[in-house]
Amino acid sequence: MATIREVAKLAGVAVCTVSRVLNESGNVLPETRDKVLRAMQALDYVPDELTRGVFRKKVGIVAMLVPSIHHIFFGSLAHYIERELYTRGYKLMLCSTDDRIEREADYMRAFRSNLVDGVIMCVTNLEDALYERFQKPMVMLDYKVNDRIPVVVCDNEQGASLAAEVFIRNKRKMVLQLKSESGKNVLSHLRHSRLDRDLTEAGVGVRTVSIKWSEFDYYGFQKLSHTVLEAYPEIDAVMAADLPACAFLKAALQLGKHVPGEFNVVAFDGTYLSHVNTMDITAIVQPLEQMAVKTVETITALIAGGPVEPVFCQFPVRLVHGETG
Amino acid sequence: MATIREVAKLAGVAVCTVSRVLNESGNVLPETRDKVLRAMQALDYVPDELTRGVFRKKVGIVAMLVPSIHHIFFGSLAHYIERELYTRGYKLMLCSTDDRIEREADYMRAFRSNLVDGVIMCVTNLEDALYERFQKPMVMLDYKVNDRIPVVVCDNEQGASLAAEVFIRNKRKMVLQLKSESGKNVLSHLRHSRLDRDLTEAGVGVRTVSIKWSEFDYYGFQKLSHTVLEAYPEIDAVMAADLPACAFLKAALQLGKHVPGEFNVVAFDGTYLSHVNTMDITAIVQPLEQMAVKTVETITALIAGGPVEPVFCQFPVRLVHGETG
């Protein structure tokens, strides 16, 4: 690894001249510049971004902390966020907690040092104080700890209302909703309380099952759906995230239930997963791309020292009718 | 952000003493240690990992470059790799090229500086020389440039053979295979040449369609599958990656083809996506978790300066019978 010093020596100039060429700062005689550039090429020089970062207090990396990369929701989100970050000259460091609290703590510690310029949080299981004290730019996706930390989220209550309408119109008797057990700060809990309220008011039964998200991959959901539907045959509809929604649809069909006549499924998120089955799943679609853009806009503005005005950005969702409700 | 100097001042000791406490290097009197620890707490001190990295020539980050995070294959792979890296004290920096050559070049440049300790490549569209000259630890997943850079891959030919057997047993007449157009170094091309050979020898027709992977999300594949199946009604089987396989299955069913009687689908990869449809897709399953472990073992060994012996690690795949062939 060649250093700036070696380049300077080979080019027969001072170190700072090389630095100037590198950063296009200050004026450098074209011929000096050429000499330097040639020396760089000859030595295959690559500046040490680490050292530059020390100086600039900026490395050009934004971290995103998710509970699991496996789930397509976070995969899609990460995809859009990465793309948007890239256009602004940042790289993404995607980290997964596996829904384990030690891992989250561990990552948070790492983020506080200067390895990254900012953090996008898609999980918050630690004490609130930890996030509040966090010194660096941070944006929360789907979570809210206080009024200071910007939040980007979809309108969970609107989504739940739309789902409720579907169930009510279809005269469901008992709706199951699948809820993530963890997280005091999870805004997605709003969707569950709202669905509960809307359905209860309409005289429709609701059963809420809380699960530890990380313990279920698709096959876990398959088992769960069979267990639940066999144990509670009165359940005639489900609202859940895409992945479990897929599992429930499949289980219902395998149990011989007629969809949408006897059984409804509404998927919350609306990634492509809701269209993979032969039967398109009726879905509450989150505008992931727009949310990603807003998130990246906010975090980069914060990094640039920009407007630290409180942000609570809620995006409307839309109901896309499929064949399951 | 408190610095080590401020901590030292508050504790009334020299800077290097604080460093010693931090790194548990050298002997420090317990009471001095306590003083330092208290000062750290009081100032909410977090050491600057960037600067430490400069010194140690190591930051504890491994990059993984993929063509797209959106596709579940890379999502799953990243999931396992991240998990494995974590247990060894490394963090993952997941980067996506979107299959765009400038982006790959851009990332490669960044990786050559010291921002990361090593790179896992799941895409190689640049000139070979670039990878050969690459100074840092690197492992290739599914690609092979030369004998020096370690490779981890599944047995593509075995997979293709297994698929061919399925098609032959089912007396197919014309099999479509979907192939990624890009990449001279892609080992997955072996599966296509092998399928072609096996089927041709058995007197079964083969049609190969090359696509630019990044231009197709699930909906793109849906369109493609309808177009293709309508234009070439003689096609009675498909081998493709999970995501397009899902699209083709759905399209075939929608076109009223009877599966598996009139139409077969074999998915190559075998992530959970092949089980989302009501009908389980017959799949060639890659042992992603094992491959991830091997990849991480190799890259961390390289980073530690360990055995640089050439590695070409090929994992057997297995055929999992579904209901589509």
Place this chain on the structure above:
DNA sequence: TTGTAGGCGTTATCAG
């Protein structure tokens, strides 16, 4: 336009 000197936040060396 170019070079010298000092600093960024750490760590290693070598006295004391």
Place this chain on the structure above:
DNA sequence: CTGATAACGCCTACAA
């Protein structure tokens, strides 16, 4: 056991 001092690779005054 502790403290100066130099070093890592780069960047920014300020001087020439």
